[in-house]
Amino acid sequence: MQKKKILIVEDEKDFVIAISALLEAEEYEITAATDGLEGLEKIKAHHYDLIIMDVMMPKMDGYKLSRMVKFDAKYAHTPIIMLTAKAQDQDRRTGEECGADAYVLKSQNPDVLLSKVKELIKK
Amino acid sequence: MMDNFLTSIYNVSRGINSAIGLENCLKMVLDAAVGLLNVDMASVMLVDKSRNELSIRYAKGLNEKIIKEARSVLGSNNPNEVAAWVVQNGEPLLIEDIETDGRFLKRNGKKYSTNSLLSVPLKVRGEVIGVLNVNNKKDKKVFTRDDLGILTTLANEVAIAVYNNKLHDELVSANERLRELDQLKSDFVANVSHELNTPLATSKYLLSVLEKGIPGPVNAKQKEYLVLIQSNIDRLTRLIDNLLNLSRIESGRFELKREPKALEDIVKEAVVTFRAQAASKFINLKISLPKGLPDVYIDHDRIAQVFVNLIANAMKFTPDKGRIIVSAQLLKKNRLADNAVLDFVEVSVEDTGPGISAEDIDKLFVKFQRIPQKLDAAKVKGTGLGLAITKEIVEAHSGRIWIESEQGSGAKFFFTLPVYDEEFFFVEYLDKQIVKASDTKGNVCLLAFDLASIMGFKQRFTPAQFEAVVEQLYKTAKENIRRPTDLVVRQKSKNRILIAADADKAGAAVLIERIVKDLSKKKIKDKDDRQISVAIRAVPLFFPNDGSIAVDLLKKLDMPLGG
Numbered sequence: 207m208q209k210k211k212i213l214i215v216e217d218e219k220d221f222v223i224a225i226s227a228l229l230e231a232e233e234y235e236i237t238a239a240t241d242g243l244e245g246l247e248k249i250k251a252h253h254y255d256l257i258i259m260d261v262m263m264p265k266m267d268g269y270k271l272s273r274m275v276k277f278d279a280k281y282a283h284t285p286i287i288m289l290t291a292k293a294q295d296q297d298r299r300t301g302e303e304c305g306a307d308a309y310v311l312k313s314q315n316p317d318v319l320l321s322k323v324k325e326l327i328k329k
Numbered sequence: 330m331m332d333n334f335l336t337s338i339y340n341v342s343r344g345i346n347s348a349i350g351l352e353n354c355l356k357m358v359l360d361a362a363v364g365l366l367n368v369d370m371a372s373v374m375l376v377d378k379s380r381n382e383l384s385i386r387y388a389k390g391l392n393e394k395i396i397k398e399a400r401s402v403l404g405s406n407n408p409n410e411v412a413a414w415v416v417q418n419g420e421p422l423l424i425e426d427i428e429t430d431g432r433f434l435k436r437n438g439k440k441y442s443t444n445s446l447l448s449v450p451l452k453v454r455g456e457v458i459g460v461l462n463v464n465n466k467k468d469k470k471v472f473t474r475d476d477l478g479i480l481t482t483l484a485n486e487v488a489i490a491v492y493n494n495k496l497h498d499e500l501v502s503a504n505e506r507l508r509e510l511d512q513l514k515s516d517f518v519a520n521v522s523h524e525l526n527t528p529l530a531t532s533k534y535l536l537s538v539l540e541k542g543i544p545g546p547v548n549a550k551q552k553e554y555l556v557l558i559q560s561n562i563d564r565l566t567r568l569i570d571n572l573l574n575l576s577r578i579e580s581g582r583f584e585l586k587r588e589p590k591a592l593e594d595i596v597k598e599a600v601v602t603f604r605a606q607a608a609s610k611f612i613n614l615k616i617s618l619p620k621g622l623p624d625v626y627i628d629h630d631r632i633a634q635v636f637v638n639l640i641a642n643a644m645k646f647t648p649d650k651g652r653i654i655v656s657a658q659l660l661k662k663n664r665l666a667d668n669a670v671l672d673f674v675e676v677s678v679e680d681t682g683p684g685i686s687a688e689d690i691d692k693l694f695v696k697f698q699r700i701p702q703k704l705d706a707a708k709v710k711g712t713g714l715g716l717a718i719t720k721e722i723v724e725a726h727s728g729r730i731w732i733e734s735e736q737g738s739g740a741k742f743f744f745t746l747p748v749y750d751e752e753f754f755f756v757e758y759l760d761k762q763i764v765k766a767s768d769t770k771g772n773v774c775l776l777a778f779d780l781a782s783i784m785g786f787k788q789r790f791t792p793a794q795f796e797a798v799v800e801q802l803y804k805t806a807k808e809n810i811r812r813p814t815d816l817v818v819r820q821k822s823k824n825r826i827l828i829a830a831d832a833d834k835a836g837a838a839v840l841i842e843r844i845v846k847d848l849s850k851k852k853i854k855d856k857d858d859r860q861i862s863v864a865i866r867a868v869p870l871f872f873p874n875d876g877s878i879a880v881d882l883l884k885k886l887d888m889p890l891g892g
Contacts, residue, residue: 218527224534231543262523291526298630299586303813311630312530313566315602316537 209235210327211252215245215259215271216289221312225258225289228316229323242266246274249281255327258319261290261301269304276305285326289319351494355387358461358487363389365483366447366476368463372396373451373487374412375459376403383412383459386491390465409433411448412460419457421449421481425471445471449480451488461487518573525569533562540605556609563602567641567715570634574718585631585725589624589749592674596655599636603644610649614640617656625674626749631722638715639678639742646682646740654679660745672748673728679741685734693732694720719744751818758816759829759879763872766831773872774837775882776828778802778844778865786863789855798863799824801851802844809843825886837869 212234216222219240226236237252239245243265249257257275261268268288275281288306290297291313301309308322355373362371370390374383383401385391391399401413411433415422424430426444446464450457461484463472539547540555547555596616607614625632636655643653660673685693694716723730723744734740759775766773780799781787787795799819806817806826815830832840849862868886876882 218531221527221531221534224531224538227538227543228534228541231538231541291523291530299813312526313533313570314598315604316534317601317604318598 209233210255211235211237212323213237213239213245213248213252213254213257215239215242215257215263215268217241217260217263225319228320232320232323234323234327240264242268242271245271249275249284254284256285256287256323258287258289258323261288261297269300272301272304272306287319287322287326351490352387354490354494355487358483358490359387359389362461362463362480362483365479366463366472369465371461371463373459373461373491374399374401375451375491376416376457383416386459411446412462415448415450415460416457419450419452421447421477423447423472423474423477444469447472447476447480449477449484451484451491453488453492458488458491460484522569522573526566529562529566529569533559533566536562553609556605560606560609563606564641567637571638571715571718574634585628587626587628587726587754590627590629590632592622592625592657592676592746593618595627595629595633596636596657599633599640600655602637603640606644607653610644610647610651612644612647612650613652615652615654617654619658622657622659622674623672624749625746626754627726627746628722632726632746635719635722635744636678638719639744642715642742643678643680643682643740647680648682651681652679653681659748663745671727671750671753673745674748675743675745677741677743679739681739684736684738685732685740686736690732690734694730752820752822755816755818755820755827755829756879756883759882762814762829762831763877763879766872772831772833772836774828774830774832775870775872775875775879775886776830776837776841776867777870777886778806778826778828778867779823780863780865781824783865789861791856794854794856795824798853799826801853802826802848802863802865805848805851806844809840809847811840832869834869834871837871841867841869 210233212229214222214225214236216225216238217240222238222240226238229236237248237254239248241264242259245257245259245263246266248254259268259271263271268290272286272288275284275286282305285307286305287308287310288301289310289312290301291311298309307326310319310322359371359373362368368390370388372388372391373386375386376383381403383403385396385399388396401410401416403413403416405413409432411422411424414433424433424446427433427446428444446462448460448462451459451461461480463476463480536555536559538544540552540559593616596618600614600616603614606612640653640655647653655676655678657674657676660675662670663673664670720730723746727747728745730742730744732740732742759773762773765771780795780802790798803817803819803826806828810817810828810830812831815828815832817826817828819825820827828840830837830840844867845865848865851863852860853863854860870876870882870885872882875885
């Protein structure tokens with residue numbers, strides 16, 4: 207079976223290494239983009255089964271990127287996980303308004319992300 | 330004359346107290362002075378401490394150039410200007426004829442254009458802040474002691490007005506500064522949270538990768554150390570979370586974002602964080618929740634923090650091979666302080682630690698308090714913040730937290746969370762929006778769509794069909810609200826759909842139209858299988874015109890329409 211493809215949009219390179227290591231072990235194929243704009247270009251050029259994105263990023267933040275993906279009928283079906291340190295009151299709600307399918311805090315156990323990835327890719 | 334005087338003073342005084350602004354106030358006083366004393370000119374001069382001079386703040390009967398340019402320098406040993414003399418001596422001055430008096434010269438050495446003049450100091454708390462001057466009696470008469478009395482009374486009013494105005498200005502700028510500081514602090518908290526969390530998260534993820542043996546097998550000793558690092562990183566994360574939360578609580582920015590949530594999801598999320606640590610201590614960490622618990626109305630992140638704090642606490646004190654159980658039960662019909670009745674879920678976190686003595690239980694929830702440990706001190710660390718914050722969070726949810734424990738036989742922490750009750754929390758929500766709107770001069774609108782109120786409408790359906798139509802309306806309303814702060818509920822007892830919206834009259838009209846239009850497009854069939862379009866209207870009620878609290882607005886709904 208072909209590997210499922212996940213795009214990670216995250217400006218912290220070390221963190222990308224960490225998530226990739228975790229997800230590659232689960233047989234996912236990982237591509238990374240280091241800012242929102244690069245993320246958008248990649249989404250337009252390739253098919254992904256899931257997008258994991260940070261919120262605070264250079265060039266285009268995760269809220270905007272998520273809205274652009276979710277409001278374009280071509281990509282709207284791609285599930286989005288916001289993986290962020292933003293734990294403030296309003297943030298989660300904003301994330302969900304922008305169309306994120308799941309909102310995971312970076313401080314949570316990596317298994318939380320893993321289970322969300324599995325759940326959303328299965329759908 | 331006396332009547333006239335009293336009326337003027339009364340008007341001036343009332344003007345000052347109704348905070349009409351300094352400018353208007355001074356105008357009133359000078360109008361009164363000119364009228365009562367029958368003069369051509371009157372002026373208020375104020376002391377500018379930084380320049381050590383007096384300048385005109387407001388005048389009548391003087392040309393603009395003089396108003397702008399007139400200055401009296403303070404501090405000379407022998408002031409030869411009237412206003413400067415009054416300020417420096419703190420006493421009123423009544424001059425019958427300035428030529429004969431001979432003490433004063435006009436600015437630039439010219440003579441005064443008047444013969445008799447009157448000047449009284451403006452005093453606040455013994456300090457002279459300016460003067461009130463009148464000169465040039467129209468009838469060329471000289472000022473009398475009576476005139477002095479009237480002017481002194483007016484001067485007192487001016488002094489109060491100037492002082493109030495200064496206080497007001499200071500308050501406004503202090504508030505502005507506070508707002509800026511508050512913004513700075515909240516930006517700082519957001520930044521710190523991001524900056525601290527990212528490296529921690531990276532370490533956490535990499536540790537998890539190592540622990541799972543992804544890059545290669547790990548031996549038992551290595552695994553033990555990895556788990557240790559992991560649990561220390563978790564501790565650091567909790568510490569940061571607690572400190573940041575504390576700073577938010579203390580700055581009063583502790584606003585709950587409540588939603589109906591399944592308790593089970595949050596418990597599972599929290600417990601997963603402790604799995605590795607529990608395994609390393611051979612602690613049996615169990616979740617025991619009854620099936621079919623209703624959703625609780627909570628702020629997800631805050632309650633997650635409550636669970637993490639309580640489980641972390643239990644973990645700290647439970648010895649190896651111990652047991653921690655998270656369980657819950659439904660408590661029906663609890664009476665709240667305001668007499669409202671609501672169901673709660675009671676959650677407990679039970680450990681097999683050393684327990685807590687009765688006198689220590691009282692200290693548990695106090696900030697920075699830590700119970701002196703009989704245990705191995707190295708094992709038990711903390712800021713003493715976790716439980717204090719936990720209590721704040723639970724109580725902010727109208728819940729209660731308490732402990733049952735005996736020295737030597739483990740501890741059981743209990744807390745309660747309210748079960749989600751759409752109608753109940755709608756009222757609370759509406760009140761919150763009203764409070765917010767009265768601070769920000771925003772809008773709060775209550776809309777009610779009542780299908781049962783349409784004559785003969787309900788009878789066209791079977792009960793099941795009607796139920797479906799109400800549900801359809803509920804869904805349509807939800808789809809059409811624009812703002813995340815707008816809330817839609819279905820009032821079960823009345824088959825009514827209520828909307829709390831941030832909308833003015835025009836906004837409410839647009840919202841109603843959208844919902845009505847959308848609903849009329851839905852294919853709804855009556856019991857004879859004929860397709861019908863639903864024509865429904867809603868009457869919008871507004872804060873504050875229709876009521877100043879939620880209950881008043883809701884009551885108004887039950888009055889006959891148009892009544």
